Amino acid sequence: MTAIIPTILASDFDGVICDGMVEYFEVAWRTYCQIWTSTKQIPSDELASKFYSLRPVIETGWEMPVLIKALVEEIPEETILRDWVNITQTILSQHQIKSSEVSSSLDKLRDEWIENDLEDWMSLHRFYPGILDRIKNILASDVQLYIVTTKEGRFVHKLLQKEGLDIPREVIFGKEYKRPKYEILRELRQKADGSEVSMWFIEDRLNTLQLVQQQSDLDDVKLFLADWGYNTPSERVIAHNNQRIDLLSLGQFGQEFSKWAK
Numbered sequence: 001m002t003a004i005i006p007t008i009l010a011s012d013f014d015g016v017i018c019d020g021m022v023e024y025f026e027v028a029w030r031t032y033c034q035i036w037t038s039t040k041q042i043p044s045d046e047l048a049s050k051f052y053s054l055r056p057v058i059e060t061g062w063e064m065p066v067l068i069k070a071l072v073e074e075i076p077e078e079t080i081l082r083d084w085v086n087i088t089q090t091i092l093s094q095h096q097i098k099s100s101e102v103s104s105s106l107d108k109l110r111d112e113w114i115e116n117d118l119e120d121w122m123s124l125h126r127f128y129p130g131i132l133d134r135i136k137n138i139l140a141s142d143v144q145l146y147i148v149t150t151k152e153g154r155f156v157h158k159l160l161q162k163e164g165l166d167i168p169r170e171v172i173f174g175k176e177y178k179r180p181k182y183e184i185l186r187e188l189r190q191k192a193d194g195s196e197v198s199m200w201f202i203e204d205r206l207n208t209l210q211l212v213q214q215q216s217d218l219d220d221v222k223l224f225l226a227d228w229g230y231n232t233p234s235e236r237v238i239a240h241n242n243q244r245i246d247l248l249s250l251g252q253f254g255q256e257f258s259k260w261a262k
Contacts, residue, residue, distance in 0.1 A: 004258045006143055006200040006222070008192060010185055013149035013156050015204035015229030017131050020151075023124035025051050027113065028064035031106040035097065036069055047071055056230045057084040059207065062103035066091050081232065114155070125159055128228060130254045132163055139167070143257075146188055147172045148181050148201075182212045185221060198222070200257075202248065204229020206239055213244050224248040224260065 014020050028051070029043050050071050051064075057080060058064055066088050070080055073091075080087060092099060114121050138145050147167070149156060153174025160167050173184045181203070189199050203209050204226040212218055225231065225239040228250040239245045252260055 006198045006257065008144050008146065008188060008197065008199040009138060009202070010146045010148050010188060010199065011202040012181075012204060012208075012226075012229075013147050013151055015231075016128075016202050016226045017135070017147070018125050018127050018156075018159060020125045021052055021055060022126075023121065024055065024064055026124060027106060027110045028068050030109050030113075031065040031102065032068040032072075034105055034109065035065060035102065036072075036095070043068075050077060053077070054080055056232045056235070057081060058230075060103075061106055062099050063088055065102055065106060118158070122155075122159060122162060127163060128250060130250065132165060134254050135165060135167075139165075144192075145171060147174075148184050149173070150175050152176060180211065181208055182215050182218060185212060185218060186215070189218075189221070200224065200260075202226055202253075204231055206231055206235040206245075209239070209245055213242075219244075222246070222261065226250075226253070 011017060025043075025048050033039075033041065047068070051067060054067060054071075054077060058067065063084075067080070069091055070087055075087060088099075092102075110121075135145070145167070147153075147156060149172070151174055153169070153172040153176055156172050156174055157167070157169050177184060185199065185201060189197055192199075199220075200222040201209075201212065202224045206225060209223045209225060212221060212223060223245045225236065225245055225247050227236050227247055231239075236247055239247045246261055248260060
């Protein structure tokens with residue numbers, strides 16, 4: 001039976017709490033231009049729109065400039081949705097470039113941007129409607145909130161501080177931990193005091209939830225797919241039909257915990 005109130009609520013950041021889509025496109029475009037074209041160009045609104053709609057296919061950051069390359073080459077959107085893994089490998093092979101090189105270029109451009117104009121970088125992030133108020137309510141409750149994300153923890157902390165949420169730095173587990181999210185969830189549960197531990201985990205990536213689901217020692221963790229995040233309609237159908245995963249709407253997130261579960 002599902003607990004009505006968790007003792008631990010772990011949440012992803014990008015795609016659940018914060019929408020960094022504009023920043024994703026901007027840094028991906030800069031990286032694309034550095035790798036594939038020597039002339040500075042202004043991306044079209046149409047290209048940005050297609051990138052936003054296809055963002056859910058991205059598993060790791062280096063794929064973002066490759067997605068722009070695929071769109072510039074006019075690979076159909078339905079083909080990208082269906083065969084993205086093979087498309088990435090084909091593009092890398094055709095242009096004799098490694099994913100690590102794309103990743104290095106993207107990270108360097110982002111680091112330079114943050115170092116030179118942190119405020120500008122932060123301005124391209126927005127928080128989903130009602131999320132900040134809900135987090136404030138959770139922080140005021142007995143529920144222990146943790147943020148488990150692939151974004152660097154220091155930037156998550158700065159973005160939250162900018163909105164008046166001074167969450168302790170130690171409850172933010174970011175990219176710097178270099179461990180799968182299921183390992184961090186395991187550690188959080190193990191160090192929790194008492195035997196009556198109820199952990200809930202909110203994530204917008206179906207694949208991440210499925211990896212947690214594969215861990216037999218985490219079979220009592222309640223899993224939620226945020227339907228407002230970076231996922232596709234087909235992924236939401238899969239989640240809906242999965243007995244371990246609850247499909248969570250933004251409206252439900254703003255309500256009491258008892259309204260969340262199936």
